[in-house]
């Protein structure tokens with residue numbers, strides 16, 4: 001740790017001042033990051049479990065900052081949420097993601113759906129649905145090629161407004177998925193009252209699916225439940241081949257994870273696309 005001079009505050013709570021200084025510095029860097037074009041989308045394939053063929057792609061945000069290097073979302077999304085910066089950043093993500101999907105349609109000659117993560121503050125912003133519609137019309141992407149990933153935690157509170165926004169998005173043809181399913185300690189009743197299309201099983205369940213019989217049972221039960229409610233299922237965090245056999249056997253529709261591909265920058269994804277059969 002650096003020495004902070006002789007103020008009493010620095011003497012008694014050096015860690016605290018350091019943390020808040022770091023935070024403030026990060027916040028001011030983040031405020032300028034959009035205009036300096038420091039954000040970049042990475043793309044991770046989501047494939048059909050049976051064939052391994054590409055189905056859609058999840059957009060994952062990266063922040064390339066000259067002094068901090070590449071900053072991963074877990075390190076800056078929480079601060080972007082707290083400061084409200086997630087709203088303009090989130091709009092940028094939506095626009096870029098939709099544009100990318102349209103460009104692949106042209107280069108690859110096929111429809112590739114795009115999934116975009118939505119954080120709670122962004123979702124509750126009164127301008128959110130409008131921002132989504134703007135991203136669609138500006139890019140020319142069909143609504144049903146866009147999927148919004150909404151965490152189970154977000155769905156839990158604020159239910160009347162949340163339900164209304166979800167219905168509005170659903171009516172416009174956009175697809176909706178429950179992200180991080182199983183981590184929200186929730187009642188499952190929301191699954192039947194909200195218009196979700198897809199359920200993404202959290203990677204913490206997939207990780208030990210070959211080692212822990214309990215995890216295997218849970219994953220099996222989640223797949224069956226989702227199917228009986230008319231939802232498709234994506235398994236997240238698939239890293240090893242045996243997991244793909246298990247998921248195939250259990251009828252899991254789609255897989256995503258390092259086994260197929262890490263999240264890739266646009267250029268690398270386009271190369272990956274060339275080698276992936278239809």
Ligand code: C2E
Pocket residue numbers: 044059060061072073074077090093117118119149179180203236237238239256257258259263
């Ligand atoms: P998430 O939505 O659950 O995204 C999946 C995360 O799992 C990604 O981390 C991805 O790189 C990682 N992952 C993919 N396959 C594997 C695997 O096989 N094994 C393991 N161990 N991990 C895998 P990433 O990119 O660091 O993103 C972290 C989180 O940040 C995301 O979790 C999401 O909640 C959030 N995030 C990312 N991009 C955005 C964004 O544009 N907007 C918002 N609001 N949040 C975002």
Ligand code: CA
Pocket residue numbers: 058117149179
């Ligand atoms: Ca996600």
Ligand code: CA
Pocket residue numbers: 170174175176195196197
């Ligand atoms: Ca729907």
Ligand code: CA
Pocket residue numbers: 179180200202203236
């Ligand atoms: Ca997830």
